[in-house]
Each structure stands twice: as structure tokens, then as C-alpha cells.
Amino acid sequence: MALVRQRLHANKLQDIPAAVGNALQGLHLASVAKPGECVAVAVGSRGISHIPIIVSECAKFLKDLGLDPFIVPAMGSHGGNTPEGELSVLAGLGINESSVGVPILAAEDVVEIGRLDIGIPILMDRRAAEADHIVVLNRVKPHTKFHGPIESGLTKMLTVGLGKEKGAALYHRAAVQHTFGILQDAARHILESRSVFFGLALLEDGYKNVSRICAIRPENWFEVERSLLEETRFMLPHIPFDPIDILIVDEIGKDISGIGMDSNVTGRHRDIVGDFYTAPHVKRIFVRDLSRESDGNGNGIGLADVTTRRLVDALDLEKTYMNALTAISPEKAAIPMYYETDRECIEACLNTIGMVMPEAAQIVRIKNTATLETLMISRALEGDISSNPDIQVAGPWEPIAFDDTGNLLDFGLTIDD
Numbered sequence: 001m002a003l004v005r006q007r008l009h010a011n012k013l014q015d016i017p018a019a020v021g022n023a024l025q026g027l028h029l030a031s032v033a034k035p036g037e038c039v040a041v042a043v044g045s046r047g048i049s050h051i052p053i054i055v056s057e058c059a060k061f062l063k064d065l066g067l068d069p070f071i072v073p074a075m076g077s078h079g080g081n082t083p084e085g086e087l088s089v090l091a092g093l094g095i096n097e098s099s100v101g102v103p104i105l106a107a108e109d110v111v112e113i114g115r116l117d118i119g120i121p122i123l124m125d126r127r128a129a130e131a132d133h134i135v136v137l138n139r140v141k142p143h144t145k146f147h148g149p150i151e152s153g154l155t156k157m158l159t160v161g162l163g164k165e166k167g168a169a170l171y172h173r174a175a176v177q178h179t180f181g182i183l184q185d186a187a188r189h190i191l192e193s194r195s196v197f198f199g200l201a202l203l204e205d206g207y208k209n210v211s212r213i214c215a216i217r218p219e220n221w222f223e224v225e226r227s228l229l230e231e232t233r234f235m236l237p238h239i240p241f242d243p244i245d246i247l248i249v250d251e252i253g254k255d256i257s258g259i260g261m262d263s264n265v266t267g268r269h270r271d272i273v274g275d276f277y278t279a280p281h282v283k284r285i286f287v288r289d290l291s292r293e294s295d296g297n298g299n300g301i302g303l304a305d306v307t308t309r310r311l312v313d314a315l316d317l318e319k320t321y322m323n324a325l326t327a328i329s330p331e332k333a334a335i336p337m338y339y340e341t342d343r344e345c346i347e348a349c350l351n352t353i354g355m356v357m358p359e360a361a362q363i364v365r366i367k368n369t370a371t372l373e374t375l376m377i378s379r380a381l382e383g384d385i386s387s388n389p390d391i392q393v394a395g396p397w398e399p400i401a402f403d404d405t406g407n408l409l410d411f412g413l414t415i416d417d
Contacts, residue, residue: 001376003395008206008373009235016050020057023215027198035066037132039197042074044161045089047255048139048202049210052094058200059102071104072128074161076168077326078254080319081108092293110164114189120174122186123167133197140201140228144263145271146180149226154199155187165326172328176272191218201228206237208370237372238265240388241364241381243281245356246349248365252300253291256368259332260300265369268303270331284349288342290314299323302334306345312338341406376411
């Protein structure tokens with residue numbers, strides 16, 4: 001195998017605080033803000049570049065208007081649906097009361113603020129529901145579970161995120177019969193019945209750098225979010241090889257994707273609302289580890305074919321099962337075959353891809369589905385490089401290197417290193 005690098009879409013914002021300020025100043029909210037009113041700022045659980053700075057700048061903007069902002073964790077069931085778990089998740093992202101300069105009010109209780117036409121209640125974090133205003137911040141991107149004009153972003157944060165575990169579970173259950181279009185229906189009710197001050201949409205380039213920050217008012221909420229989703233599709237990184245016999249994923253985790261590894265990258269998804277098997281058409285997926293930042297939540301491991309005992313031992317089954325059940329996806333928490341070493345896992349994959357000799361196997365290894373600039377590929381894929389100007393070989397072709405325990409060495413390292 002050899003180390004390769006691919007050129008991704010690059011559009012990094014150089015001055016994050018200025019970008020936040022410019023987006024918010026353009027809303028001209030000074031005339032509608034009443035000093036002393038409280039604002040619930042909904043912040044989620046995803047690892048977004050510079051998120052503590054973005055949250056801090058947003059809070060500063062609100063305080064400069066004379067308002068009283070506080071942070072509300074908006075992450076559905078992530079964090080185990082406990083105040084302690086949610087605070088731990090935010091702390092892992094660098095968000096605490098000291099870093100953002102405002103209180104963080106975490107709680108698991110929700111209140112009903114209305115009902116959809118299909119009869120299900122619209123639930124919201126009680127503190128957010130009781131606030132004078134609501135603000136939501138989130139990255140806009142394609143969702144891993146469904147496809148539509150609006151997927152993962154501000155609308156999802158306003159509904160699933162602020163709905164906590166109970167609200168998230170209700171939306172997912174209802175979507176089995178009614179599709180995830182219900183999120184727009186719920187968000188429309190919230191926008192009409194509550195004072196949503198604004199949403200702060202964050203777009204990322206292929207290197208996970210924040211590339212654009214856009215503030216949205218309720219009156220053009222859906223129109224702008226739809227256009228931002230289309231814009232971000234062009235910046236998404238992908239695996240530039242198809243088909244693949246074995247995909248080795250060094251780590252999965254909730255900090256990487258809602259389902260541990262982004263199905264838009266792996267091409268594989270199993271779900272009651274629809275399975276799919278698309279490019280890069282992988283025969284076998286081997287997942288090596290669970291990210292430390294995932295805090296034991298291994299949701300998505302069920303999308304792998306093989307894993308290691310060390311990953312299984314790292315699972316917090318209560319968190320993993322709660323997440324999978326909330327999302328109506330028990331299959332994503334199913335533990336696959338697991339072995340003591342990486343070598344055994346790779347042998348299991350090689351033995352189950354058909355009549356393919358090891359030296360002819362098309363193998364790709366990635367750190368995770370959010371980090372795709374650097375990959376390792378097998379010699380069988382060498383021909384694909386010459387026809388792709390965005391890929392360069394960055395290291396020598398060498399046998400797969402294992403340490404003394406039978407586990408893979410880090411990217412680019414050999415035994416001699």
C-alpha cells in the first residue's frame with residue numbers, strides 16, 4: 001500500500017470572529033431587541049471547526065444588544081440525555097461557561113408547545129421554550145439518514161436537537177410513515193409560535209474548515225437553508241475510488257458523524273426508512289477504533305462488517321443503544337464480528353470478498369469519514385491515480401505494516417520508522 005493525498009475543495013474563512021460579526025450585523029436586530037430579554041442559544045454536539053469562538057462571538061453580539069443569552073444543549077439523545085452527559089459533550093468541544101462567557105443550562109425536561117397535523121406533539125427543551133427568544137447554530141450538510149430539500153442544519157437543530165431524547169424519538173418514529181418532511185412542519189410551527197431571533201448556518205469546505213457563515217431570519221428560513229444545502233454538496237469530500245473490496249476506517253464516533261461514519265462517504269446505509277448501497281460500492285468495511293471524543297457512543301458500528309475487541313470494549317452500550325433506539329435504527333448498534341487484532345480483521349475481510357487474491361484486492365484506508373485528504377490505498381488501485389489529477393502518491397509502495405501485537409501502524413509509518 002501507499003500513502004496518497006487528494007486535493008479537496010478549499011475555501012477557508014481567515015477571520016472567524018469578523019465573519020460572525022458581519023453575518024449578524026446584517027440582520028439589523030438592534031431595533032427589535034429589548035434590553036434584558038433572555039435568549040436561549042441552542043448548541044449541538046458536532047465537532048465544528050472554531051465552534052467555541054463562533055458561540056462566544058454570537059453570545060457577545062447578543063449581550064451588546066442588551067440581551068441576556070444562555071446556552072442550551074440541543075443534541076437530541078447524544079450525551080445520554082442527562083445534564084451531566086450534555087455538559088461533558090460540550091466541554092469536549094471546548095464549550096464551557098468560561099470559554100463562551102455565558103451560562104450553560106442543561107436539563108432533560110421538555111414541554112409540549114404544539115402539535116403537528118398528524119397528531120404528534122412538538123416537544124422543546126423547557127428553558128428554550130420559556131426564553132424570550134431562541135437562536136440556533138449548526139452546520140448545514142447532507143444528512144446520513146434521509147435525502148430532501150432540507151437535511152441536516154438549522155431546521156433539524158430547531159426540532160430534533162431542542163426536542164431532546166423524547167422529541168427526537170417521536171420525530172424518527174413518525175418519519176417511518178410520514179417521511180422527514182415532518183421536521184419542516186414542526187419547524188414552521190416553532191417559527192410561527194416562538195420568537196426565533198435568528199439561525200446561524202455554518203458551511204465547511206472539504207478540509208472541515210468553516211467556509212461561510214450565514215445568519216437567517218424566520219421569514220426566509222427554509223428558502224435560504226435549501227440553497228445552502230445545495231451549496232455545501234459541492235464542497236463535500238469523498239473517497240475517489242470505486243469499487244472497493246475493503247474499506248479500513250481507523251475510527252468512528254459521534255464527533256465525526258451522527259452515525260459514526262458518514263454513509264454519504266462509505267456508500268452504505270441500513271435503515272427502516274430506506275437502505276442504500278452507492279458509490280464507492282464497498283464489499284467489506286473494517287472499523288478499527290472508537291474515537292475518544294465519542295465518549296463510548298458507538299452508534300453506527302452496525303454498518304461495519306468486522307471490528308476489533310478493543311472497540312467493543314470501548315462501547316458504552318447504554319449510550320449506544322439509546323442513540324440507536326431514539327433514531328429508530330437498532331441495526332446501527334448491532335456489533336459485528338470482532339477479533340483481537342487488526343491482522344485477523346483484515347484476514348476475515350480478504351476471505352469474504354470472493355475469488356480475489358490479496359495482492360489484487362482494492363483496499364482503501366482512511367482515518368475517518370470526515371478526514372479524507374490523506375488515504376492509504378493498495379497497489380491494485382494504482383491505475384486510478386494516473387487518470388485523476390487531484391490525487392498524488394505521497395509515499396512508497398510497501399507491504400501493510402503491523403506492530404508486534406498484530407495491529408496496523410499509523411498512516412505512512414513502516415516497521416523501520
